[in-house]
Amino acid sequence: MTQQPPGARLSLVLDALGAPADGPAARRLAEAFGGVPAAVRERSVGEPAYLARRLAFASGGEIVLHDDVVAAVLLHLAPTPTAPRGLDLAEWVAGAADDATLDVLAAALGARPGFAGLGTPYFALAPAGYARPRFADDRGWNEPGRLLGLTFTPEQPGLACRPEDDDCPACSHLLVRRVRESADGPDPVGTTAGTTTGPVDPAGTVDALTAALTAGLLTEDAHRVPLADLLALHASGLMERAESQLTCRACRRVVCLTLYRDSAPTFAHHVLNDARRRPLEPVPPVEQWGDPARVARARDAMRYVDHEPGAWFLVEERGVLHLDARYSYSAVIDDSVLIRLDDAETETYRTGGHAALSRLAARIQHSAPYREESPYHRRNLYTGPDAAKYRAAVTAAIADHTWLAQQHRRNP
Numbered sequence: 001m002t003q004q005p006p007g008a009r010l011s012l013v014l015d016a017l018g019a020p021a022d023g024p025a026a027r028r029l030a031e032a033f034g035g036v037p038a039a040v041r042e043r044s045v046g047e048p049a050y051l052a053r054r055l056a057f058a059s060g061g062e063i064v065l066h067d068d069v070v071a072a073v074l075l076h077l078a079p080t081p082t083a084p085r086g087l088d089l090a091e092w093v094a095g096a097a098d099d100a101t102l103d104v105l106a107a108a109l110g111a112r113p114g115f116a117g118l119g120t121p122y123f124a125l126a127p128a129g130y131a132r133p134r135f136a137d138d139r140g141w142n143e144p145g146r147l148l149g150l151t152f153t154p155e156q157p158g159l160a161c162r163p164e165d166d167d168c169p170a171c172s173h174l175l176v177r178r179v180r181e182s183a184d185g186p187d188p189v190g191t192t193a194g195t196t197t198g199p200v201d202p203a204g205t206v207d208a209l210t211a212a213l214t215a216g217l218l219t220e221d222a223h224r225v226p227l228a229d230l231l232a233l234h235a236s237g238l239m240e241r242a243e244s245q246l247t248c249r250a251c252r253r254v255v256c257l258t259l260y261r262d263s264a265p266t267f268a269h270h271v272l273n274d275a276r277r278r279p280l281e282p283v284p285p286v287e288q289w290g291d292p293a294r295v296a297r298a299r300d301a302m303r304y305v306d307h308e309p310g311a312w313f314l315v316e317e318r319g320v321l322h323l324d325a326r327y328s329y330s331a332v333i334d335d336s337v338l339i340r341l342d343d344a345e346t347e348t349y350r351t352g353g354h355a356a357l358s359r360l361a362a363r364i365q366h367s368a369p370y371r372e373e374s375p376y377h378r379r380n381l382y383t384g385p386d387a388a389k390y391r392a393a394v395t396a397a398i399a400d401h402t403w404l405a406q407q408h409r410r411n412p
């Protein structure tokens with residue numbers, strides 16, 4: 001390896017970001033990492049698919065390619081299976097040793113840290129690139145000795161998925177494709193996870209996602225089509241695009257499985273912001289697409305009745321009315337209570353309608369229901385033993401009427 005000043009080494013990294021794998025910038029960086037990678041891993045990601053290749057060098061350097069373009073460069077300081085010693089950071093970033101804290105990195109890189117979420121500091125570096133330090137357990141960046149490495153990307157952290165998450169153990173194996181029948185012989189016809197060619201198998205992918213959801217690896221976005229309804233809604237032909245969104249607990253990426261009426265399914269990972277901006281199509285009434293069991297479940301489920309924007313929602317479950325009333329006193333205290341209306345309150349609503357509920361919601365707000373002295377404190381179903389169940393049921397019932405839905409309608 002030729003010896004170069006650390007500043008020159010860092011510019012090798014930055015020059016390679018976004019460059020073609022067979023171009024001079026990527027080749028110079030590979031040379032500086034030791035020439036030939038010690039391990040190469042490949043996988044096809046998503047649909048439409050891109051090819052992710054990870055070139056790991058024995059020196060501790062790693063180049064991540066997406067369709068043969070450099071999507072990330074990783075400097076591993078801590079030992080890895082391919083680099084038992086790890087890189088010496090001082091050789092790559094002048095003024096920073098392997099035990100660098102965030103402040104030391106800031107001084108060495110001449111940049112102030114930005115934050116992509118609470119646990120993700122990063123630096124914007126000229127001319128175009130970002131450095132994201134990785135600390136043990138994503139914390140303790142003021143303590144020396146916690147730095148595991150640096151990840152360089154052309155995209156700002158937080159605005160795009162992390163290239164290393166292509167291999168997330170919790171969510172990177174969930175796309176199922178149909179095995180193509182080979183022209184030469186009787187290949188097994190069926191479906192299999194991890195197959196890299198062949199069209200998406202919607203039912204197989206729904207099964208894989210459902211298993212991950214059941215295992216607690218994913219959470220489901222209640223504002224989108226429930227995974228359990230996705231195939232039936234698609235089959236009904238009533239929706240132009242039926243989409244389920246599920247968030248991975250491990251990497252925080254949002255898996256979006258979209259079944260189109262007139263084109264092939266897609267499967268992609270997005271950061272939360274991008275997932276929220278995806279088009280939101282209203283779900284048609286269940287009677288139009290659900291089987292009798294599904295229709296019966298919907299009849300028994302909590303359903304939306306009325307709401308006052310920013311203040312309250314009224315929902316009904318088998319004839320019983322519940323009021324979700326928001327209370328807000330500061331940026332810190334902003335939540336809602338869920339009250340089962342008693343007979344007198346129900347009667348007041350029957351006679352007084354919407355305005356009566358607004359008055360009740362105002363009384364709840366004035367009583368400061370987070371304090372035990374409030375008469376609504378003990379009636380709050382969101383703090384009772386079935387709190388999680390109630391929150392999920394109300395969220396599902398009001399999904400189409402929430403702020404999020406309004407945002408989507410304003411910014412389609």
Ligand SMILES: [Zn+2]
Nearest residue numbers: 168171248251
């Ligand atoms: Zn994941």
